[in-house]
Amino acid sequence: MAVGEEDDKNLAGGFPRIDKYYLLVIGIDNYQGGVATLNNAVSDAKRVAQVLQKYRFDLPIFPIDLTKSASICLYDADATWKNISDSLEAIQKKIGVNDALLIYFAGHGVRRTNNNYYIVPSDGIKGQPATYMQSNELYDLFADYPAAKKCRDLLIILDSCYAGKALGGYGERKNLPFSRDILTSCLEKQPADDGMRGHGSVFVNELVSLLEENNAIKLPFDQAYTTLRKRFDKSGERQFLEQRLDKGPIPGMEYGSGTFVFEKTETIKPEIKFLKNSLIDHLNFEHQRVNVKESYKTSQNSLNIITTQGSSLHVQRVISKIIFRWLDKNGSLKVEPEKCFIEDFIKIDHDTNIWDKLYAQIRDEAGKMPNDKEVIHQWYFQKLESNNPLTNKLCHVFLPIGFEIGGNDMFKSIEKFCSEFSEMFLRSVSTLDVDKKASLGKMFIIISDERENGGGSHKELLKQISNKPFNFIPTEFPRNIKWNDAKDWASLFTDDDLSEKIQLLKEYHGLSKLCGNEDFEASYEDFVQKLCHYCEYNKNDIAELNGYLYDFTTKNLL
Known part of the structure; x- marks a missing residue:
């Protein structure tokens, strides 16, 4: 087996599995040798360490004890040259072929005329470059991955002035699944914004927010960088407007075709949000999507009548979500919560007048209005108008109606209601000028047939209203x-x-x-x-x- 290769069962979304994540986080505000004090380096380093606990990293500790924690923290007086070197050596001895390491540094950085970049440890002395640590000392121990078989993925994050200088030089790319990358908070001739005391650097603020808000179980570094850079460039918090992020392979060493991956701690079970989306988008409802595609005439129609079938109202609601997702993507619906009014579900039987049900439902909200079909219809129609005094904005209205018993008589009453409502609706639309028609919300009447196997309800309704000038969307009975x-x-x-x-x-x-x-x-x-x-x-x-x-x-x- 070649270095870095694994069984297919360990691959997830194209990323080989990491056995263990190591972390060395360094933050220095207070220096011992006259170097200027910083505002947020320590607190930023702690915030980074905290958010990384969501990503399979241990809680950082010091003194070093890799049997208790694979994460080491060095803050202020602990972040000496010796302690940094000892930490790197300890990790190098312990880290395996399928492990990953993230090194984060927040503190002072120096670029020198010898074309090298240095980080300043807490015992660095002002004006004495010999007390500074050259950036290559952070990664030299992890060179030649294919031969050494140590640390498959290495990511170094530098939040320090002139950090882009650490990217100077070239490496050799190997077609093997390992990575060696540096992320810098500024370019080589730029200072890094430390931020007001207690407010954090703008770089770390955006980095922590990104990792907090990320919903993906595995977030590759390349993807994270693209998003982080866009967020950073748009941030209004930057004091140095010219400050720009940068990344690249670690110079002077081999790097592979892989990428560091931020992996969520809990990966045994899928996140509810992703599972929900897959059960709507990918499971067994292609016929219903075809139904919508074939039946949907135009987004210019403000009235839409939808029929769903199924022995369970639950599964019909899933079908409704599928329809509205399709319309949101392909039918210019633009579903936004603040632009939707969903009426309570109306359950009918063959002795029930639908207009009476609607009147009973809206009577308390509408006030002293007569039980009149035109008045009831107008109450709903007004909600669709952008100048609607009730909502003061455009609004889509959803009117769900369902039944679980009945035959032809039941569907005749539904067809009669649909015909009456649509005639009133189209008449109201005809009185509007072009601009008001364009700004009118969408009306959806959703008829849910809960009878076992449907009973052919769609065919009956289709005979009556398929040629009407609105969207009629019938859907098939879902398969097991x-x-x-x-x-x-x-x-x-x-x-x-x-x-x-x-x-x-x-x-x-x-x-x-x-x-x-x-x-x-x-x-x-x-x-x-x-x-x-x-x-x-x-x-x-x-x-x-x-x-x-x-x-x-x-x-x-x-």
């Missing part, structure tokens, strides 16, 4: 989830989610653990329940996922 559906879903999801539980689904035995055998068949809800058990979710996890999937409110519309 089978082995191949789960396999296809897993192959797509494993490209996005790097948790071990999901990565194992690439393999037959992993899929078998989830589904059982190849005769597997389950409803959507049963599959989600099995998946929660497989992922070892607790009650709170399951409640959060169910809320994402089955809750049809403004917050969880998509």
